[in-house]
Amino acid sequence: MSTERIHVELVGITKRFGTFAAVNDVTLTVPEARFVTLLGPSGCGKTTTLRLVAGFYDVDEGEIRIDGRRVNDVPPDRRSTAMVFQDFALFPHMTVFENIAYGLRIRRFSQANVTRRVEGVAQLLGLQGTEGKSPHQLSGGQQQRVALARALVVEPEVLLLDEPLSNLDAKFRLRVRTEIRQLQQQLGKTTIYVTHDQEEALAISDTIAVMLDGRIVQVGSPFDVYYAPASRFVADFVGTSNFVEGRVIADRDTTRVDVGGITLTLGPRGLPAGARALLAVRPEAIHLMGPDESCEREVENYLGGVVNARSFMGSRVRYWIGAGGTEWMVDVHLAAPSRLLAGEVALRIPQERIHVLECQEK
Amino acid sequence: MLAVARAQVRDVRWLVREPALFAVLLAVAAFLLVFVLLPVIRVLAVPSVEHWMQYLQRGAFIKATRNSLLMAVLSTTSAMSVGFLYAYALVRADIPGKPLFRTVALLPLVSPPFVTGLATILLFGRRGLVTHRLLGLTFDPYGWHGLWFAQTLAFFPLAYLGVAGVLRSISPSLEMAAHNLGARRWAVFRTITVPLAAPGIASAALLVSILILADFGNPMVLGGSFYVLATEAYLQIIGRYNTEMAAALCTVLLVPALGFFLAQRYWLGRRAYVTVTGQPTGLEQRRLPPAVRWALFGGCLVVAMVVASIYLVIAVGAFTRIWGVDWSLTLGNFAYTLFRQRDLYNSVRFGLMAALLAAAVATVAAYLTQRKSFPGRGALDFLTLLPMVLPGTLVGIGFVLAFNQPPLELAGTATIIVMAMAIRTLPVGYRLAVVSLHQIEPSIEWASRNLGASSLRTFARIMLPLLKYAFVGGFIYTFVKSINTLSAVIFLVTPGKAVASASILGLAEQGYWGQATALAFSLIVVALLGLGLLRLVVGRRVQLFDL
Structure with missing residues (x-):
């Protein structure tokens, strides 16, 4: 356990909107290749925490480290923390191929290289045949895969997933979450995942950090969180008691x-x-x-x-x-x-x- | 086949079951046919082949056409550039003074459209404050350059509103996603922001250009010998009594306007980009670097100061004895405009009547097209929205042609002026009502029907109260626009039925600057009072002019 390399580290980070502390003194370590889930009710600060890691917001206090390097002042385009957005945020004026290729083109990959990589990731996610389509011609599930492909293809240091399943219908959600977990393990990608669905968190994570009112109230394995909840809130929010x-x-x-x-x-x-x-x-x-x-x-x-x-x-x-x-x-x-x-x-x-x-x- | 026919029968069964609503539908349809379609058809029908030959052969007409196009291209380019700067700064940049900038941009929208032209003369004319008094120059603002300046200021707020709407509609998460994938600011602007905004901005530019193309007031005030199609048409009627030729010139203006209108309907019908985003993300735009922010602020400040100086000049002019000669202050101009003439009173009276009519027709038409099915529903929608692009000159001439003989002899009456005013703003009230209707679940209406209320009663008791903000919005918008409108009513006013906007033009032409500006100033005050009333009554529930 102790030999695991720490990949992402949040040290006492706080983010305020006006006087309201959306994230309040949060400390969390994410070991390499692990799947860590931020779980909590809406408004608990989990999405804000994820956006702080991506650099969309600046932290007011504390430090964010990736690979031991302080990234507080690194702009989002230099962080290598590709995110899958809740609303997918697919570029509507680009085809599926162009969407996936976007990050590679920004990095000035050669055309041949772009094509090879996009094809590779499209195959990995079962998107072959949709490359020429426009995002709005795809089903919700396909859009979700394109968003995932677009994030994975740039080979980010850390993969960030912001409630990626919430726009899918219930039955489909179960299948996709298993696929995301398998893919993450197969690629060994350090992942931070945000959800308000406790069942999803239990099923998919190595580690769950339960959040409430901007703070982390418990960190542990899914078993710990379920069978040894740290507070009445956790016991009530995760499962029923x-x-x-x-x-x-x-x-x-x-x-x-x-x-x-x-x-x-x-x-x-x-x-x-x-x-x-x-x-x-x-x-x-x-x-x-x-x-x-x-x-x-x-x-x-x-x-x-x-x-x-x-x-x-x-x-x-x-x-x-x-x-x-x-x-x-x-x-x-x-x-x-x-x-x-x-x-x-x-x-x-x-x-x-x-x-x-x-x-x-x- | 049989199934389709049966479905059609089912769709129109309410017509029989709801005779009162059916009567309302017929009334709205008749109103639109008589006051929107008929004048247009009359204008199109009047010119003969001979008139069209004349149009193609006479140098003056060719020149007016070229001038109109030149002015549209120049002014659209400059107005869109200023509008984009303004919109980008107000939507995206964190700069101080935003409410003030918004208010300044509002002024040209709620004042008579030729006010910028009037002020240009007062500032830069032969006796202008800047040119003559401060610089001692003899400068002639009349012509294309002065007009270009005035049109840029008059139309940039419209460009600003259009671009601001487009910029706001771009989900912040798209730009964030691009950053997240490694794109720097400039790359995001180039690959995401601009391509996403381009269709909307192009559409806004087209709308601005057809409005500039058809504009009448400023070319009349400032054009000098630079004639455009709208002013040439006016001269044909007023100077030569050649209504047929004027109608031909208006038809030339109608072609691009109608083309734009049809293209936009087609475009919206099969919208190219469906926004793929789900719920709002609460994500904010990235802050711009200070250098960019302050550059934008500086640009806005310059624009706002120019606009503010225009309105300041109007205010000062209203209290000045004789502009350029005797700078002493006086209230005499107001004594004349407010008490000796009935123009302002007429404007307000006609404006209120037009507002009531337009808001009522718009609300009922929106309810019918959005909630009922009947043959000709698409046509009703089309006719309600069509006036948006009809040149005012065409509406004026069309009204003269359509209503100068029995059975619809309305020439010289207040009715014809009120109708012209109401028609021109119908599309805005209609849109407000349609948007409101989209926010009201159909189940609310079903609940009322389910509890035993008739269709008409449901409309009156349930829908109307829910649509009241759209109604008030349409009412105020029509009022503000109607008291300021010039191009349509100038053909319809008669000595007993004069309105302020037309009188200002007459006063300005004769050099009565004090009285002209006093009247313009009074109109602006009335318009602002109207908007203040709107804010008081409906708060922020209805958005007019991006306030």
């Missing part, structure tokens, strides 16, 4: 939390007694049992409850279960329609699936 708050009860070497009437056992966690703890449990982590399923009442974190509502979602069913004074979301993979539950049920929450988000001593 049940949140419960309670008081820590120290009980020999195991930690228990009293959440208003019921007590959840967490196993050995070493939390201080009397502290207030915020717990998160993913809906798919909870076991749901029908009244007929006999179960030892002595088992830990066993709660009797009632089905308040349920919703069939294709591959799974989501239940809202009232138990222990809280409403729990529980996802169950359904074997057969006859297994749909109603009325009285029971929940079991495995202790290792309970995540402690916050713990504050009184």
